[in-house]
Amino acid sequence: MNLEILLIAAFGGSFLTYFLGKFSHKVRDGFAVFISSALVVLVTFFYDKQVSINYYSGFFDLPFILRINTLSWFFAITIAGLGALSIAFSLSYMKERKGTNFYYLIMLLVNASMLGIVLSGDLVSFYIFWEIMSWTAFLLISYNRGPAIAAGMKYIVMSLAGSIFMLIGIFSLYANYGTFIIPEIGAGIASASSGFILFILIMFIIAFGIKNAVWPFHTWLPPAHSEAPSPFSAVLSGILIKMGSYGFLLIFYVIVGMNLFLGLGLGRFSFNYILCWVGAITIVIPTFTAMLQNDAKKLLAWHSIGQMGYIIIGISLGTSLGLAGGIFHFFNHALFKALLFLTVAAVEYRTRGVRDLNSLGGLVKKMPVTFIGVLVGALAIIGVPLTSGFVSKWLIYKTLILDGYSFLAFAAFIGTWGTLLSFYKLVHNMFLGQLPEKYKDVKKAPLSMQVPILILSGVILLFGILPGIPLKVINEIGTSFGFESLNVNIGGIASETGTLNTINILAVIAVAAILIWLFLRAGAKSRRVTQEDSYGAGLSVPTDKYHYTVEFYDPFSRMIKPYLRDVIDDFYNWIAKGAQKTFDHIRHLYTGDVGHYAIYIILFLAFLILASFGWFLL
Amino acid sequence: MIIKIVEIIAIPVLAFLVGIFFLGLSRRIMARIHWRYGPPITQPIIDIIRFSYQESVSHGVIFDLGIIFSLAASIAVVLFIPLGGMCALSSSGGLLVILYLMLLIPLGVALSSGEGANPNISIGISRKLILSLGYEVPLILILLTLMTRYGTISIADIVSQQGSGWTIFSVPLFMSGIAYFLILPAILEIRPFDMASAPQEISSGHKVEYGGKYLAIITIEHAFTLFIGLALFVDLFLGGASNPLFFFIKMLVVFILCIFINAVFPRFRIDQAIRYLWKWPTALALAGLIATSVMW
Numbered sequence: 063m064n065l066e067i068l069l070i071a072a073f074g075g076s077f078l079t080y081f082l083g084k085f086s087h088k089v090r091d092g093f094a095v096f097i098s099s100a101l102v103v104l105v106t107f108f109y110d111k112q113v114s115i116n117y118y119s120g121f122f123d124l125p126f127i128l129r130i131n132t133l134s135w136f137f138a139i140t141i142a143g144l145g146a147l148s149i150a151f152s153l154s155y156m157k158e159r160k161g162t163n164f165y166y167l168i169m170l171l172v173n174a175s176m177l178g179i180v181l182s183g184d185l186v187s188f189y190i191f192w193e194i195m196s197w198t199a200f201l202l203i204s205y206n207r208g209p210a211i212a213a214g215m216k217y218i219v220m221s222l223a224g225s226i227f228m229l230i231g232i233f234s235l236y237a238n239y240g241t242f243i244i245p246e247i248g249a250g251i252a253s254a255s256s257g258f259i260l261f262i263l264i265m266f267i268i269a270f271g272i273k274n275a276v277w278p279f280h281t282w283l284p285p286a287h288s289e290a291p292s293p294f295s296a297v298l299s300g301i302l303i304k305m306g307s308y309g310f311l312l313i314f315y316v317i318v319g320m321n322l323f324l325g326l327g328l329g330r331f332s333f334n335y336i337l338c339w340v341g342a343i344t345i346v347i348p349t350f351t352a353m354l355q356n357d358a359k360k361l362l363a364w365h366s367i368g369q370m371g372y373i374i375i376g377i378s379l380g381t382s383l384g385l386a387g388g389i390f391h392f393f394n395h396a397l398f399k400a401l402l403f404l405t406v407a408a409v410e411y412r413t414r415g416v417r418d419l420n421s422l423g424g425l426v427k428k429m430p431v432t433f434i435g436v437l438v439g440a441l442a443i444i445g446v447p448l449t450s451g452f453v454s455k456w457l458i459y460k461t462l463i464l465d466g467y468s469f470l471a472f473a474a475f476i477g478t479w480g481t482l483l484s485f486y487k488l489v490h491n492m493f494l495g496q497l498p499e500k501y502k503d504v505k506k507a508p509l510s511m512q513v514p515i516l517i518l519s520g521v522i523l524l525f526g527i528l529p530g531i532p533l534k535v536i537n538e539i540g541t542s543f544g545f546e547s548l549n550v551n552i553g554g555i556a557s558e559t560g561t562l563n564t565i566n567i568l569a570v571i572a573v574a575a576i577l578i579w580l581f582l583r584a585g586a587k588s589r590r591v592t593q594e595d596s597y598g599a600g601l602s603v604p605t606d607k608y609h610y611t612v613e614f615y616d617p618f619s620r621m622i623k624p625y626l627r628d629v630i631d632d633f634y635n636w637i638a639k640g641a642q643k644t645f646d647h648i649r650h651l652y653t654g655d656v657g658h659y660a661i662y663i664i665l666f667l668a669f670l671i672l673a674s675f676g677w678f679l680l
Numbered sequence: 681m682i683i684k685i686v687e688i689i690a691i692p693v694l695a696f697l698v699g700i701f702f703l704g705l706s707r708r709i710m711a712r713i714h715w716r717y718g719p720p721i722t723q724p725i726i727d728i729i730r731f732s733y734q735e736s737v738s739h740g741v742i743f744d745l746g747i748i749f750s751l752a753a754s755i756a757v758v759l760f761i762p763l764g765g766m767c768a769l770s771s772s773g774g775l776l777v778i779l780y781l782m783l784l785i786p787l788g789v790a791l792s793s794g795e796g797a798n799p800n801i802s803i804g805i806s807r808k809l810i811l812s813l814g815y816e817v818p819l820i821l822i823l824l825t826l827m828t829r830y831g832t833i834s835i836a837d838i839v840s841q842q843g844s845g846w847t848i849f850s851v852p853l854f855m856s857g858i859a860y861f862l863i864l865p866a867i868l869e870i871r872p873f874d875m876a877s878a879p880q881e882i883s884s885g886h887k888v889e890y891g892g893k894y895l896a897i898i899t900i901e902h903a904f905t906l907f908i909g910l911a912l913f914v915d916l917f918l919g920g921a922s923n924p925l926f927f928f929i930k931m932l933v934v935f936i937l938c939i940f941i942n943a944v945f946p947r948f949r950i951d952q953a954i955r956y957l958w959k960w961p962t963a964l965a966l967a968g969l970i971a972t973s974v975m976w
Contacts, residue, residue: 462695588737
């Protein structure tokens with residue numbers, strides 16, 4: 063079986079879905095689910111295969127190479143898996159919307175282009191697939207119209223800026239080595255000067271950093287994530303921005319290579335150490351900004367930025383533990399952030415578009431499955447033991463502490479507590495507390511929403527208890543970059559300086575929990591009461607008179623709010639405004655009067671003549 | 681193997697008994713400071729037995745499960761802490777696992793009581809979590825200092841490396857030790873940091889809906905929380921101990937000092953608490969970490 067089948071199925075399937083939708087929506091829905099799950103199956107077949115095929119090398123010497131290795135396989139399976147789940151979720155979410163044919167077409171195209179990115183073996187096809195991804199994502203972000211248009215505009219402008227930097231990088235590489243093929247560039251760059259490597263790295267870091275929403279390139283992400291249709295938010299946050307992480311891995315460890323990348327810089331202030339600090343800032347500021355948000359999707363969006371920081375630290379630390387932690391955290395973030403967006407989408411769907419944390423509440427009794435999903439997702443993003451998020455964070459912390467990066471570790475830990483506070487707020491304000499009168503009749507999420515939520519929750523718990531399964535693949539990626547192999551076993555990682563054994567932790571908690579449960583059962587029976595029947599010091603607790611979850615962390619938010627103004631965003635807006643004003647002035651040159659244009663031409667000719675005389679005189 | 685299993689069973693029981701003894705003792709000492717006679721020292725145990733036979737109300741499944749997981753997590757934490765030569769599971773992941781399991785304790789209670797749908801609970805939980813964030817900042821700095829100084833993430837190694845001298849008397853680390861002692865009342869949730877369960881203003885906050893056996897579990901959990909906070913201090917700064925008896929004596933001394941603070945201080949407001957926690961303890965802990973990073 064060949065690699066082109068994957069891309070043909072992905073791209074062909076998306077257009078076919080569109081045309082099927084012209085005839086019947088039922089057939090189209092079925093086919094969309096079928097093609098996206100078929101991609102998962104197809105990708106699994108390529109496990110542990112190393113293929114590289116040159117399809118075409120005629121036109122201007124621009125090759126078209128597809129290749130797969132462990133790194134691309136790992137990303138491809140995540141892309142395909144999340145794609146299938148979000149398409150399945152969309153079935154009921156998009157049912158009553160207009161223009162669904164277009165939605166499915168673009169949704170599948172995004173997936174196809176991301177598969178193309180991870181499968182491409184040369185920088186030209188990489189760039190082409192990257193651009194397809196950028197504009198398809200733009201179409202979906204601004205799908206809802208209204209404020210979504212502005213969000214999409216912000217995204218596409220920043221994306222284009224990133225693409226320009228990437229193009230500069232690609233062409234400087236081509237100018238020096240005369241090739242676009244990734245392994246050949248990697249071979250040629252070994253003899254490059256450190257100045258050139260630094261230049262290349264900065265170009266690509268800006269390009270990938272914008273997509274990856276690394277501080278200070280993060281400003282497009284919060285509006286884009288919150289305005290996009292929710293199943294696409296799951297893809298956008300789960301995997302699309304992580305294409306930036308893939309790009310980082312590609313440029314750091316495949317093109318530039320481990321030794322050159324880690325050797326850059328002076329002493330302790332090496333290049334990768336500075337990158338780690340960028341990661342640390344990316345953790346702390348956005349995580350605490352997230353705590354202040356009252357829109358559920360905006361809260362999740364800010365956390366997407368925050369979690370990217372952990373990935374950046376893990377990837378750029380340059381130790382085998384750190385790299386494993388970074389890549390594992392990428393995978394985990396894809397799982398739990400998709401899960402969280404899907405659960406918020408389910409609530410949004412059932413409450414007819416409400417995602418304001420100040421007005422929801424008490425939904426746990428109405429939507430139990432969704433609650434399980436949001437709880438597992440929240441626990442995983444906090445990194446509670448027995449979820450997969452714990453293992454990846456443990457790896458990153460451990461390498462940070464043992465290598466003496468205490469302050470980076472501090473930033474990472476503080477980020478975790480910020481995450482705990484804001485996710486408790488999310489869970490509490492949506493699902494716990496009093497159920498407002500107007501949500502008395504909320505029904506539980508439809509089956510096509512429950513299944514993706516349950517699958518994702520199951521995978522998170524499975525890999526939290528048996529982290530050895532993904533870590534085996536991740537370890538192979540690390541060794542293919544030239545890192546030391548880790549001692550991975552099914553229940554964790556063994557090493558001399560502190561072993562992690564998740565099965566132990568599970569056993570202890572499970573046994574203790576069962577004993578306490580038995581104790582609870584043994585005592586006098588407890589009486590189930592309604593939410594109105596609660597202690598009010600002799601008075602009854604008023605229902606619906608006031609909502610006490612409003613401004614949940616008020617004393618604290620008032621303290622930190624002044625420090626969290628997004629000055630970066632202000633700065634970009636200032637540039638955008640300035641540019642708009644300048645171009646507005648330039649526009650006045652075009653008066654529409656032929657006489658004026660004639661004068662312009664004469665003035666220009668005069669300038670040319672003068673210039674040539676000047677040249678002559680010199 | 682058999683010794684391990686005996687330890688795994690014995691340690692939580694011991695921790696429970698010591699924690700409960702501390703609870704009883706604290707009421708007794710408090711009473712004497714207030715010129716009262718005070719309840720008998722076994723009062724918390726009598727309470728727990730009485731609570732488990734009384735009627736209780738439940739607000740739903742999470743109301744039951746959250747509190748179970750909270751207590752289960754506190755039992756698990758105890759198993760990861762070396763107690764004077766006994767350490768059941770301290771090789772599995774070390775301090776990082778302890779830090780993370782400790783995070784489950786307030787989270788479990790928060791989830792459980794959150795379903796209670798009482799305004800006092802929301803206020804209490806909000807305060808409890810803010811307070812946790814408040815003391816975690818210096819606590820993390822302190823733990824990082826220790827892990828950097830001893831070059832390990834295993835708490836058993838940190839204890840064994842103190843054979844030559846207690847951490848609290850070694851040169852840059854005494855600052856971390858003082859910082860830990862300054863935040864200890866916040867970790868133990870005693871005055872001046874009991875705003876989360878302030879009985880006189882928000883009816884015990886997150887505990888307001890618990891009755892009967894739920895109250896029993898919350899009391900047991902409080903005993904464990906006391907035990908964990910003190911045991912960590914003894915292990916990290918007072919050199920642990922060679923046998924459990926000495927370990928508990930060291931804990932007792934620290935605890936009595938804390939009760940004296942508890943008895944005379946009024947309650948902070950939550951924002952005052954954060955301001956305090958992020959000023960002196962954090963500054964001391966930060967100084968300790970910087971000094972340690974420079975010297976090691």
